[in-house]
Amino acid sequence: MPSSVIEITVNGSEEEFIAKPGTTLLGALRDTLGLTAAKRGCGVGTCGTCTCHVDGEAVMSCLVPVETINGATVRTLEGTTPADGLSPLQQAFLDNFATQCGFCTPGMIMAAEALLAVNPAPTREDVVTAISGNVCRCTGYESIIEAILIAAEATS
Amino acid sequence: MSEGNGANGNSTFDVIGKPVQRLDSLGHVTGRTQFFEDVNPAGMLHLKMHRSERHHANLVSVDTSEAEKVKGVVQILTHEDVPKNWYTVLTLINVGYPEELVLAEKKVLWYGEPIVAVVATSERAAREGAAAVKVEYEDLEPIFDVEEAIKADAYPLKPHGTNYFEYEGHHCRRVRLGDVEKGFAEADHIFEFKYQSKPIEQAPTETTGCIVEPRHDGRLKIYSNTQAAFFTLDNTALILDVPFGKLQVVGGTVGGGFGGKVDVTVEPITCIAAMKTGKPVKYVYDRYEEMQISSPRAAERIYIKDGVMNDGTIVARQVTLYADAGAYSRHSPYATTKAAAHMPGPYNIPNVHIDSWCVYTNRTPSSAMRGFGVTIGDFALETTMDRIARALDLDPLQLRLKNAYRDGDMKAHHKVAEGTALIEVIQKAAEQVGHELPDEYRAMSSKEAR
Numbered sequence: 001m002p003s004s005v006i007e008i009t010v011n012g013s014e015e016e017f018i019a020k021p022g023t024t025l026l027g028a029l030r031d032t033l034g035l036t037a038a039k040r041g042c043g044v045g046t047c048g049t050c051t052c053h054v055d056g057e058a059v060m061s062c063l064v065p066v067e068t069i070n071g072a073t074v075r076t077l078e079g080t081t082p083a084d085g086l087s088p089l090q091q092a093f094l095d096n097f098a099t100q101c102g103f104c105t106p107g108m109i110m111a112a113e114a115l116l117a118v119n120p121a122p123t124r125e126d127v128v129t130a131i132s133g134n135v136c137r138c139t140g141y142e143s144i145i146e147a148i149l150i151a152a153e154a155t156s
Numbered sequence: 157m158s159e160g161n162g163a164n165g166n167s168t169f170d171v172i173g174k175p176v177q178r179l180d181s182l183g184h185v186t187g188r189t190q191f192f193e194d195v196n197p198a199g200m201l202h203l204k205m206h207r208s209e210r211h212h213a214n215l216v217s218v219d220t221s222e223a224e225k226v227k228g229v230v231q232i233l234t235h236e237d238v239p240k241n242w243y244t245v246l247t248l249i250n251v252g253y254p255e256e257l258v259l260a261e262k263k264v265l266w267y268g269e270p271i272v273a274v275v276a277t278s279e280r281a282a283r284e285g286a287a288a289v290k291v292e293y294e295d296l297e298p299i300f301d302v303e304e305a306i307k308a309d310a311y312p313l314k315p316h317g318t319n320y321f322e323y324e325g326h327h328c329r330r331v332r333l334g335d336v337e338k339g340f341a342e343a344d345h346i347f348e349f350k351y352q353s354k355p356i357e358q359a360p361t362e363t364t365g366c367i368v369e370p371r372h373d374g375r376l377k378i379y380s381n382t383q384a385a386f387f388t389l390d391n392t393a394l395i396l397d398v399p400f401g402k403l404q405v406v407g408g409t410v411g412g413g414f415g416g417k418v419d420v421t422v423e424p425i426t427c428i429a430a431m432k433t434g435k436p437v438k439y440v441y442d443r444y445e446e447m448q449i450s451s452p453r454a455a456e457r458i459y460i461k462d463g464v465m466n467d468g469t470i471v472a473r474q475v476t477l478y479a480d481a482g483a484y485s486r487h488s489p490y491a492t493t494k495a496a497a498h499m500p501g502p503y504n505i506p507n508v509h510i511d512s513w514c515v516y517t518n519r520t521p522s523s524a525m526r527g528f529g530v531t532i533g534d535f536a537l538e539t540t541m542d543r544i545a546r547a548l549d550l551d552p553l554q555l556r557l558k559n560a561y562r563d564g565d566m567k568a569h570h571k572v573a574e575g576t577a578l579i580e581v582i583q584k585a586a587e588q589v590g591h592e593l594p595d596e597y598r599a600m601s602s603k604e605a606r
């Protein structure tokens with residue numbers, strides 16, 4: 001199978017590159033575009049550390065063959081960080097000790113961003129459901145759930 | 157920054173009692189923290205391992221010819237490529253002798269033991285290459301049970317002949333105080349319990365791995381998520397048979413470790429691959445390897461026999477503990493010593509007999525995990541305390557207070573207890589949860605001699 005030319009918009013910038021068949025969105029972001037915020041905790045869709053947005057929806061980028069999303073708009077944690085500081089979610093994660101080793105954090109924040117975009121005033125249940133595909137081995141989740149609820153309150 | 161400190165009496169205490177931001181959390185929330193895998197040197201190769209598919213077997217033949225034909229495969233490594241193939245990580249603190257192999261030679265002792273490393277231009281090619289290695293086995297009976305392993309007629313797994321780690325010529329780590337048999341004879345009650353734990357996987361969110369980059373000055377730069385940078389550097393240098401100064405470890409950023417990243421399992425072979433190819437090489441466990449191959453907390457089997465008086469005073473405690481090290485030592489001999497030292501719990505017991513065994517089996521080598529060597533023992537000890545309290549109809553906190561160490565008590569391993577505080581901790585905890593204690597228990601003090 002030949003490689004394909006991929007055109008996607010990533011964090012507002014139009015990118016064009018060649019991808020071998022089977023290249024995942026995660027692989028393209030990390031290895032081709034040098035955007036390493038999204039992590040590979042499993043590569044098989046079980047941990048959520050690779051969570052990014054494709055056309056506004058949270059996806060596990062390790063499961064998305066990049067050739068299947070040609071033309072799409074992709075957002076990663078790099079793209080949600082304002083030039084002059086932190087997003088409300090980032091600030092809430094920081095202030096509420098919702099990050100320990102930090103490996104799950106990019107995926108958690110992207111999952112939370114996707115939730116708040118469609119549901120600015122989520123219940124605790126909504127938050128738990130939104131991050132149910134994201135594994136955190138360090139925090140025990142409580143601080144993360146709290147941070148997301150606090151960020152929602154701060155912005156709504 | 158505070159100017160004062162406790163020592164000169166003008167402490168400003170600007171940290172204690174206040175939340176302080178972790179230095180690295182700003183990087184975490186912005187995704188700028190650099191984990192080892194975020195390094196991506198040009199021309200990087202990928203290493204994958206062909207692993208044993210038997211728990212215990214002789215290797216009849218290892219055929220790498222098909223692997224060599226896989227497109228993208230550039231290097232195949234066997235034990236012959238490893239300068240010092242036999243190692244043991246605790247050699248740095250003079251514990252044990254080389255008994256683990258970087259790559260298997262004549263036999264395999266566990267399902268997953270590395271046999272052949274395949275280096276390729278892509279992860280996929282490396283994986284296909286590793287899968288194409290053909291190994292012919294002659295099966296041997298595996299041993300999975302610690303008490304089976306130490307039987308006199310058990311198959312010896314180790315070159316030195318015993319299926320247990322020898323502590324200065326002894327079959328186990330021993331602690332002796334008083335005379336337990338006498339204590340049992342005097343006791344009003346004898347309690348005997350058996351506990352068995354399973355191996356527990358640390359399951360860090362980031363899997364174990366490293367990237368090794370050959371530098372122009374001839375040194376190797378190792379980007380690693382090890383929890384033990386210097387330990388890794390020294391052990392790797394010993395395996396490569398190079399001076400320590402030849403290696404540089406860049407580490408400290410660990411995507412969860414919990415003890416799972418203190419063994420030196422990926423760096424040495426990746427260094428060899430980098431030296432052979434002259435290229436940067438990455439070797440990172442996939443999720444399956446992290447869960448199945450990386451060393452878990454040891455499973456322990458613990459037998460506890462207690463002699464107890466009617467009033468709850470424990471007069472004798474005998475513990476026989478078997479830690480399942482799996483096929484190789486890793487950190488288990490150390491953990492088993494810790495386990496022995498941790499017994500008989502924080503209690504003043506005049507007659508104590510502890511045998512703490514570090515046993516080899518054909519299971520995945522076990523190693524460090526949060527409080528390894530003591531956590532399971534504590535579970536067994538404190539469950540025992542609760543069971544005794546229930547059997548004698550005593551309050552579980554009063555039972556503990558009655559037996560708790562006080563300053564001046566002789567511990568089982570012949571050290572005088574000092575700085576004890578269990579009594580005060582229990583009193584405070586009882587107060588906070590509204591657990592009523594009689595006056596005599598509230599008046600107890602760690603400082604008051606028995």
Ligand code: FES
Binds near residue numbers: 046047051
């Ligand atoms: S890396 Fe994508 S879900 Fe784990």
Ligand code: FES
Binds near residue numbers: 100101135137138
């Ligand atoms: S902070 Fe370590 S996995 Fe979540």
